[in-house]
Amino acid sequence: MSSQELIEREQSVLYPIYRRLPIAIASASGCWITDLDGRRYLDLISGIGVNALGHGHPRVLEAVRQQMERYMHVSNLFYQEPQVSLPERLCRRTGYAAVVYSNSGAESWEAAIKLARRWGHRNGKTGAIITFSGGFHGRTYGALSTMDKPLYKDGMGPFLPNVEILPYNDPDALEAAITDHTCAVGLEFIQGEGGIVEATPAFVERIDLLRKRHGFLLIADEVQSGCGRTGDFFAFERFGIRPDIVTLAKALGGGLPLGAVLVSAALLDVWERGQHGTTYGGNPLACAAGCAVLDALVGDADGDAGLLVHVRNLGDRIRADLEALRAEYPWLVRSVRGRGLMLGLVLSEDATHLRDALLRRGIIANATATHVLRLLPPLILTEEEWAVALAALVDALAERATAKAADAAIQP
Structure with a gap:
């Protein structure tokens, strides 16, 4: 075929x-x-950030095979060892108190805003949930309600009430919107779908200041940026801030559907048994894969394994190479964004042209936010493999430059 x-x-x-x-x-x-x-x-897109260990990683395959031979699904009516082993690893690595399972990033976000709302009703914080323009949190109704992209929302309302979507990286707009009744502020510390746009230190500092002053919850969407993608386990670690709730998915399951919500100890009495749940969330196959992913990423409890160091080092090299291309083609490449292996090349034209040129050369990348070529390669990418991609990128940009020059020559 x-x-x-x-x-x-x-x-x-x-x-x-x-x-x-x-x-x-x-x-x-x-x-x-x-x-x-x-x-x-x-x-260089790794299933939109899912295949952090690449395709068919032997540790993941073996973990899934062993679990498959035991049982594949029994429902959440029963205690299951894989469902315990994964949050043991997550809580030990992150310091959060507990995990709530889901099947995806959207479901993790839904659980997070449900938990925040329940907490808010109990604590007099029944005001807005505040999110930010350019953010992406999923395609479910709760997630759509916290986003502002017309393509995803047109003709599908009404959406959840009492949600405010503010400009990203605008601390003054945020401060003007916050009240003592604000329920939560939720954001990606690096917006992925929004074009690899990172929160500024000044913005994060204001969020932290306002949280201490007004007492709202902080929700971090780490679905794309988490699990080592940026060279830190979470993107927010760089800012020295600690969210109350963290949403995970994508890379966590090693290619299987798995999401998780990390919850701080202060929120452990918010839900009663039966107030939230899922049929497939925490599926034992996915949890077994998740354990293998975490073991490969961070090793034992003492700190970073070599893979996170590799992500930081290779990310620095790739970014330097991309900056060199920006210097060579300033009329086409406007800037370079991101860190680790979550990078974006901001172009002066629609990024699909460069994406398609790379595809013809055997390189898979992604165009997002119209003008951004997004790179989310597997975290196991080697320097030799990046050299292959870089050669194709250089060739594609040179081709585009030649075409632009030819177009300019025939203009009247």
């Missing part, structure tokens, strides 16, 4: 809600994907 044959089969049965790349996957291993036509691609 060819790629085109599979594409045609899909078009006859699947609701067309995705903008797919013209690749039909046959297999994947490490940082590489092979399509049905036998062509190999270097994957």
Whole structure:
């Protein structure tokens, strides 16, 4: 079967809600994907940040295989060792008191705002939940209610009341909106879908100051930026701030659907048994995979394993290479954003042109926020593999420069 044959089969049965790349996957291993036509691609998007350990990591495969032979699903009516082993690792590494399971980032966010609302009703904080323009928290109704992208919301209201969406990185706008009744402030410390936009230190400092003054909850969405993506386990660690609630998913499950909400000790009496739940959340296969992911990322309880150091070092090299390209093509590359292996190349034109040029050269990247080429490679990417990607990027930019020069030459 060819790629085109599979594409045609899909078009006859699947609701067309995705903008797919013209690749039909046959297999994947490490940082590489092979399509049905036998062509190999270097994957610099890793399932939109899911495959942090690459495709088919042996530790993840073995953990899932062993658990599959025991049992695959028994429901949350029963105690299950994988459901305990994963939060033991998470709580030990992060210092949070407990974990609530979900199946995805959107479900984690839903649980977080439900928990915040319940806490608010008990503590006189029934005012707004405040989020920020450019943020992405999922496609469910609660998540959509906290986002401002028209494509995701048009014709789908009404949305949750008592939500305010403010400009990102505007501390004065935030201070003007906060009251003693504000329930929570929720944000990505690095916006992923929004174009790899990082919170400024001044913005985070004001959030922390206002939280101490007014007593609202702080919710960190670490679905894309967490689990070592930035070189720290969480993106917020760089700022010296500690959120009350943290949402996780994507990389946590090693390719299986798994989300988690990390909760501080002060919130452990907010929900009663039965007030929240999920059929599949904390699935034992996904939890086994999650344990393998965390062991590979951070090793034992004493601190960072070599992989996080690798992410920081390789991220610094990639960013330096991207800055060199910005200096060479300043009319096309406006800036470089991000840290670790969560990076964005901000262009002066629609980023799909460069994305498609890279795809023709066997490199998979992602265009987001119109002008941003987003790079979310597996955290196991090697320097040699990055050299392959960089050569393709240099060639694609040179091609674009030649085309632009030709267009300018024929202008009247």
